[in-house]
Amino acid sequence: MAASQAEVRVAIATDDDVVAARQAGRQLAESLGLATTDLTLVATAISEVARNITAYAGTGEIVVRPVDGRGRRGVQVIASDEGPGIEDIDRALQDGFTTGGGLGLGLPGARRLMDEFAINSRPGAGTTVTMTKWGPQ
């Protein structure tokens, strides 16, 4: 159904929004024909980046949208905030590195769960994480 494959924007401020964002991502990924295991990977990755927003920036937004490429459809997740930004992106992508008292798995973990992953961040200028999971050919 075309209606279920539209872009969905979820404002992130509370932990309920984290749950709403990952449900939106799971539903979109399902409507695009991604495998059951991949739905869980997408939902888990969204949960990690959404928790980063509530933990470091306070508020932000998650957009999930369908994308096309090389004959496949996929789900793209864009998590953005206007928080403090990331001082050292390379370190933030290392397992176990955290400035927030967590396990330090959020960003490197989300990167492993998705097919494509990019971060755009500057100290004081917020953070945008863009990540994609592709469906079958």
Added chain:
Amino acid sequence: MPVPILKQGSVLIASIQRALTDTDVVLLQETLIEQVGRYRSRGIVVDVAAIDVMDSFVARSLRAIAQMTRLRGAEMVLVGIQPEVAFAMVQLGTSLEDVLTALDLEEGLALLESLGGEAERRGGLAG
């Protein structure tokens, strides 16, 4: 929505019914640690069969509950991790290595029972 906790003999059973918010997790942690003392429970089974996402925050919280339970003289067993959740946890890099796990509620209760028997035997030898 708080997680329902059932008392069955010397064991507390917490069945997580839906996606946990941070508030639910903290409440579950506090309630379980308090009830272990009040009911003098020997074990806790946390059933996550209904959970479709176990992110690093929830995993860390469950690990903390397991450690606190042990400090209170009881054991926690995590049961019901679904196949795709297990797959995602491994990809994510979540470590629950110091947390006891079992396939389902029945196996979890059996595991706690076997641990209880072992503790009694050890107590018997020491005495």
